[in-house]
Amino acid sequence: MIQADKEKYRDILDSSVEYLEQHGYENIKADTEGYETPKSYAKKGSDISVTPDIVATKEGRKHYFDISLKSEKPKLLKSKWLFLNTLTALKSHRFRLITTRGHFKFTNDMLEDINLHDKKLIKI
Incomplete structure (x- = not known):
């Protein structure tokens, strides 16, 4: 999810973190309260930075x-x-990508556009 949508979909981010905890993921870093923020990567020559929504082991x-x-x-x-x-x-x-009901088609179309159609989605 892009930075502009973070506040709007905070509940989905929290439920995703819960899902990962229940499935045995550890050392979870997420861009939400109570968790450490994952490492950001800055694009050279611009002010754009990329931060994964969740990082876990x-x-x-x-x-x-x-x-x-x-x-x-x-x-x-x-x-x-x-x-x-x-x-x-x-x-x-x-x-991996996490998606919810109502966003499957959008996600699959996007993956098809960038030729990542072999990615399996986690559906919450």
Whole structure:
């Protein structure tokens, strides 16, 4: 989810963190109250920074999660997903998308546009 939507969808972020805790993820870092904020990555030459919504570990492997919700700025969301996918591939981590009812089609269309259609979604 992009920074502009964080406040609007705070409840979905909190339920996603709960879901991950119930499924054995540890050392959870999330951009919400009560959790440490994940590391941000700044784009060189601009003021854009990319912060994954949730970072957690499970069985010794780091997982990056981004929450996929309908957005006013799909281009920014696509570039964030491509960056996180590339970053996780380089470091042998995992990148997953979390989505909710009403946002499946939007998410699948976006993944198709950027050729990440092989990504499995976590549906909450």
